[in-house]
Amino acid sequence: MVMAAAVLTGACTQESPKTEEQAPLIGRTEANVPDGLLTPEVLYGMARVSDVKLSPDGTKALYGVTFMSVEQNKGNRELFVVNLDGTDKRQLTFTPKSEQNAVWINGGGQIAFLSSESGDSQIWVMDADGSNRRQISRHEGGVNAFLLSPVEDKVLFVSDVKYGQRTADLYPDLPKASGRVIDDLMYKHWDEWVETVPHPFLASFDREGTMGAATDLLEGEPYEAPMKPMSGIEDMAWSPDGRFIAYACRKKTGMAYTLSTNSDIYLYNIETKLTDNLTEGMQGYDIMPLFSPDGAYIAWVSQERDGYESDKKRLFTANLITGEKQYLTSEFDYNTDALQWLPDSRSLYIIACKEALTHIWQIDLDKQIRQITTGQYDYTGMDAVAGKIVALRQSMESPAEVFAVNPESGDAVEISFENKAVMDQLAIGKSVPRLIKTTDNKDMLTWVVYPPHFDPNKKYPALLYCQGGPQSTVSQFWSFRWNLQIMAANGYIVVAPNRRGLPGFGQEWLEQISGDYGGQNMKDYLSAIDEVAKEPYVDAAHLGAVGASYGGFSVYWLAGHHDKRFKAFIAHAGIFNLEQQYVETEEMWFANWDMGGAYWDKSNAVAQRTFANSPHRFIDKWDTPILVSCGELDYRILASQGMSAFNAAKLRGIPAELLIYPNENHWITQPQNGILFQRTFFRWLDKWLKE
Numbered sequence: 001m002v003m004a005a006a007v008l009t010g011a012c013t014q015e016s017p018k019t020e021e022q023a024p025l026i027g028r029t030e031a032n033v034p035d036g037l038l039t040p041e042v043l044y045g046m047a048r049v050s051d052v053k054l055s056p057d058g059t060k061a062l063y064g065v066t067f068m069s070v071e072q073n074k075g076n077r078e079l080f081v082v083n084l085d086g087t088d089k090r091q092l093t094f095t096p097k098s099e100q101n102a103v104w105i106n107g108g109g110q111i112a113f114l115s116s117e118s119g120d121s122q123i124w125v126m127d128a129d130g131s132n133r134r135q136i137s138r139h140e141g142g143v144n145a146f147l148l149s150p151v152e153d154k155v156l157f158v159s160d161v162k163y164g165q166r167t168a169d170l171y172p173d174l175p176k177a178s179g180r181v182i183d184d185l186m187y188k189h190w191d192e193w194v195e196t197v198p199h200p201f202l203a204s205f206d207r208e209g210t211m212g213a214a215t216d217l218l219e220g221e222p223y224e225a226p227m228k229p230m231s232g233i234e235d236m237a238w239s240p241d242g243r244f245i246a247y248a249c250r251k252k253t254g255m256a257y258t259l260s261t262n263s264d265i266y267l268y269n270i271e272t273k274l275t276d277n278l279t280e281g282m283q284g285y286d287i288m289p290l291f292s293p294d295g296a297y298i299a300w301v302s303q304e305r306d307g308y309e310s311d312k313k314r315l316f317t318a319n320l321i322t323g324e325k326q327y328l329t330s331e332f333d334y335n336t337d338a339l340q341w342l343p344d345s346r347s348l349y350i351i352a353c354k355e356a357l358t359h360i361w362q363i364d365l366d367k368q369i370r371q372i373t374t375g376q377y378d379y380t381g382m383d384a385v386a387g388k389i390v391a392l393r394q395s396m397e398s399p400a401e402v403f404a405v406n407p408e409s410g411d412a413v414e415i416s417f418e419n420k421a422v423m424d425q426l427a428i429g430k431s432v433p434r435l436i437k438t439t440d441n442k443d444m445l446t447w448v449v450y451p452p453h454f455d456p457n458k459k460y461p462a463l464l465y466c467q468g469g470p471q472s473t474v475s476q477f478w479s480f481r482w483n484l485q486i487m488a489a490n491g492y493i494v495v496a497p498n499r500r501g502l503p504g505f506g507q508e509w510l511e512q513i514s515g516d517y518g519g520q521n522m523k524d525y526l527s528a529i530d531e532v533a534k535e536p537y538v539d540a541a542h543l544g545a546v547g548a549s550y551g552g553f554s555v556y557w558l559a560g561h562h563d564k565r566f567k568a569f570i571a572h573a574g575i576f577n578l579e580q581q582y583v584e585t586e587e588m589w590f591a592n593w594d595m596g597g598a599y600w601d602k603s604n605a606v607a608q609r610t611f612a613n614s615p616h617r618f619i620d621k622w623d624t625p626i627l628v629s630c631g632e633l634d635y636r637i638l639a640s641q642g643m644s645a646f647n648a649a650k651l652r653g654i655p656a657e658l659l660i661y662p663n664e665n666h667w668i669t670q671p672q673n674g675i676l677f678q679r680t681f682f683r684w685l686d687k688w689l690k691e
Helices: 040-044 254-261 484-489 505-510 520-533 549-560 578-584 586-593 603-612 615-621 640-649 671-689
Strands: 048-052 062-070 074-083 099-105 110-115 122-127 147-148 154-162 195-202 236-238 244-249 262-271 276-277 287-290 297-302 316-321 325-327 338-341 348-355 358-364 369-371 378-385 386-395 397-407 413-414 430-435 443-449 461-465 493-497 539-550 568-572 624-631 656-661
Touching: 040 671, 048 099, 048 386, 048 397, 048 413, 062 099, 062 397, 074 099, 099 147, 110 147, 154 236, 195 244, 236 287, 244 297, 254 586, 262 287, 287 338, 287 640, 297 338, 297 505, 297 640, 316 358, 338 378, 378 568, 378 615, 386 413, 397 443, 430 520, 443 484, 443 520, 461 484, 461 520, 461 549, 461 640, 461 671, 493 520, 493 568, 520 539, 520 549, 539 549, 549 568, 568 640, 568 671, 578 586, 578 603, 578 615, 615 640, 624 671, 640 656, 656 671
Parallel strands: 358 378, 461 493, 461 539, 539 568, 568 624, 624 656
Antiparallel strands: 048 062, 062 074, 099 110, 110 122, 147 154, 154 195, 236 244, 244 262, 262 276, 287 297, 297 316, 316 325, 338 348, 348 358, 358 369, 378 386, 386 397, 397 413, 430 443, 443 493
C-alpha cells in the first residue's frame, strides 16, 4: 500500500475567532502529494461540492463545500458563490456549524439557509455577500429542510414529530427503563429506531424578521413526508400562485409500510386546508412533484409496480385543469433522476443515466427528447434559470465540481475549481469502457481503471469491483468511500462490470436480477474478470474481488464458486445468509420483490431458488482469505451477517479478519473510520496479492 503521502495541515484559508474551548475551524486543507498518488489522507482532504443554485438573474452560482477534519473526525460545510463565467469566486461563510439548503431570495439580494449555530437547525438569512446574518426561525424541534413560497411570504418546512408510544408513556414510573415494547414492523429504519417521523409545516415568513406560528399539514397523522431515509425537500413543491402545496407521502405505517412502496402525490389547498390525492390508483412510488411555471401542469416521477423500488422511474405530467395524465418517457427506456421545468411550461430538463453515463436531457410535452450534455461524465445535480444551466459534474477521474452548461450546444465549462490544487498534483489512472461478451452472448459495458503511469509491459494484480444496490449503475462516479482511483493508485487494475441488474441499459437488463441473485449476474462478473485477466499486463495469479452491500453478497457468493480464480476477498455490509436477512431487514418490500418471497413458502419456486443460492450454504467450498467489514448501526443488513461470515471462515480455518464499527451504519461516514477502512483494505489486499 502507498502509505500516507499527504501532509495535512488542517489550515483554513481565513482565521476565525475562537475561544480556548473551541476546536480550530474546519476549512480547506492544504495537501502535499509528493508521490503524486491518491491516498486515503489526500482523499479526505478533498473538497466535497454539492447543491448548486443559479441566481435569479442567471449570473451567479451558489453552492456548498464540505471540508473534512480527520483530527476532529467530522466535516463542516460552507457556502460559496461564483460568477457564471468563473470569475470572482468567494467563500460566504466561515462558521463552525454547517450551512445547508441554501437558496437565493429577494431577487438574488439575499440567501436563506439552514444552520445549527444557535443549537438545533433553524432557518437563517444573510445578504448575498455573506453579511448581515440573522436567525429567522425558532421552531421547537428544529428545521430539517425548507421551501419558500413564490412571493416569499410563506415557508414550507420539515420538522420531526413524535411517533408512537415510548416506554415512559406506558409506565411513567419507570423513567430510566431502556426497553422498547414493540407490536408492529418498521420499528427501526436504516440506522435509527423509529421514534419520530418528519412532517411538513407551513408558516408565514418575513426575511427581515421572524417566522410565524407553524401549522402541521399532517397534524395527528403518523406518516412520513418526506419519506425516510433518502427523500428530501425535492418531494415537496409550491404552485406558482402560492395557493397549493404538492407533497409525496406513503400514508401507511407498520406492517403495511414495510410491505409497500405505494406513495402518492397529494395536493394541499392552503385556503381550504383540504387535501386531494393526485395519483390515486397509481401503485408504485410517486415522488418529486414540480409545478410548471404557468401553473397548468404538475410533473413527477412515478414507478408502476407496488413493492418494486427499482422499477423504471417514469416521468409523468398531469393537466391540473382536466386531470389528464401523460407518461412522457414511455419511449425512453431509462430512469428520470431529476427534473426542472423550462420557462415555457412546455418542456423539462431531466437527468438520466444511459449506458453508464449520466447526462442532462430535454424533453417536451410531445415526448420529443434530446441529449444536452455528452462525454464520459456523470451530471448529478442541476439548476436552470433564464436559458442557463449550472450543474455538478464528476467522473471516475475527478470529483464533483460546478459547471456552467450551454443548454443548446451542451458545452460545459468548470467554474468552481474547488479541488484544482490537489488534482494538479495527482497522477490519475485512465478509466476505459470495454464491451465484454457474457455467457448468453450479450455485450456488457465494463469499466477498466488502470493505475497511474500504467506500463503495458508490466504485470499488475487486478480487482473485480462488485457493485451494490443491487440496482445501482456503475457509472462515472467519484466516491469518497468506494473510490476506484485509490485502488488504481495502489497498483491495481480495477474491473468494474455493469452486470445484470443495473439500470441504464433498459428494463430487461435491469429486471433480470430479481429472483436470480446467484444466477446470471454472477456469471457476468466472472465473464468480466476472465476476459480482462487474459491481457498480458494482468497478473492472473493475483486477482481479488471486493464489494459492499449487494457487492458484499456477491463476494460471499463468489467465495464459494470461484474455482480458485481469486486470492483475496473483501466484503463490506454484505448478506451472508439470505434466510437470516429476510427476517432481519426492515424494508420487506425489497426482500419480497428481489428474493421472490418468504423462505418458508415451499410452493414458491422463485423464492426457493433464491434461498438455495444463499452464500452460507456454500461455506464448505470457501478456500480463500477474506476481510469482512460491517457497522453495528446498519439496520438494512445487520452486523450479524458480517460476524457470521467471519466466524464461519475462521471455523473453517480460512485466514480472515473482521473490521466492525459500533457507530457506523450501512456506510462508513466518519473520517477516521474511513481512513481505518482504507488502510485495512489495502493492507489486506497487499498481503495476499502482492507479497
